[in-house]
Amino acid sequence: MHSPDSRPVDLPLVPFPAAPAPAPPGPRADAAHNRRKILDAAARLVADQGPDALTMNAVARAAGTGVGTVYRRFGDVSQLFSALLDEREQQFQEAFMAGPPPLGPGAPPGERLRAFLYALADRVIDQRALLLAGENASPIGRYHHDSYLARHTHLTLLVRGVRPAADAPLLAHLLLAPFAPSLITHLTRERGQSAEQIKKCVDDLVAGVLPD
Structure with missing residues (x-):
């Protein structure tokens, strides 16, 4: 007989929002690529300078994209965060x-x-x-x-x-x-x-x- 600590246990999943499906070629692929660039740039900013550095303009510069693109993808800083x-x-x-x-x-x-x-x-x-x-x-x-x-x-x-x-x-x-x-x-x-x-x-x- 197994002890309580020796039995493998498979647990039910707790739902979490699913990751977006891979985008097909074309405009959706460009949007997904821009989103990835922006998130990567935002992560680097926070890692290097802290969360106070997370502004839409700073992220746009770090991502090499227009600030309008950042706003279209995420709306505001809180949504990007x-x-x-x-x-x-x-x-x-x-x-x-x-x-x-x-x-x-x-x-x-x-x-x-x-x-x-x-x-x-x-x-x-x-x-x-x-x-x-x-x-x-x-x-x-x-x-x-x-x-x-x-x-x-x-x-x-x-x-x-x-x-x-x-x-x-x-x-x-x-x-x-x-x-x-x-x-x-x-x-x-x-x-x-x-x-x-x-x-x-x-x-x-x-x-x-x-x-x-």
Whole structure:
């Protein structure tokens, strides 16, 4: 008989907006190409100069396109900001819901739990400037966003796989709490903690959840 931590678990998918289908040749392909150029330029600006540098004019210059094209594709800075976050979040969700194990289906829930928290640490560290700006804009609202709800649902199911008697929804919230962008920014920028150090502590968190 398998222990609760040794059974592979395949979890139901949490819906997230699907990526646009590849555009056919012609005007739609040009539009898709422009969108990609703009998103890449915006990501570089935020990485190099922080989210305050994300203006429509700055993105247009960095992308080598007209500012009118940027407005037509995204409307305003807030929509461009959201598009950047949503694109990376979609990639993250695809990895933990349908990617290869141990992050994706097919591995025991304890292994998936550890892999998920490792990947979440990388995700927040990699885009901490954008995520921190979003957290600052709506500290409580982030808990109602689709991205947080998807993570919480996924983690709740993993916790149930290893600790059936636990209050899985509450424990999932508490396991997600250390990955708030503000805390990760404080730890990495102000305290000099590396991703490896954070993941070592993740191991201790997971050890506290797994059954003896």
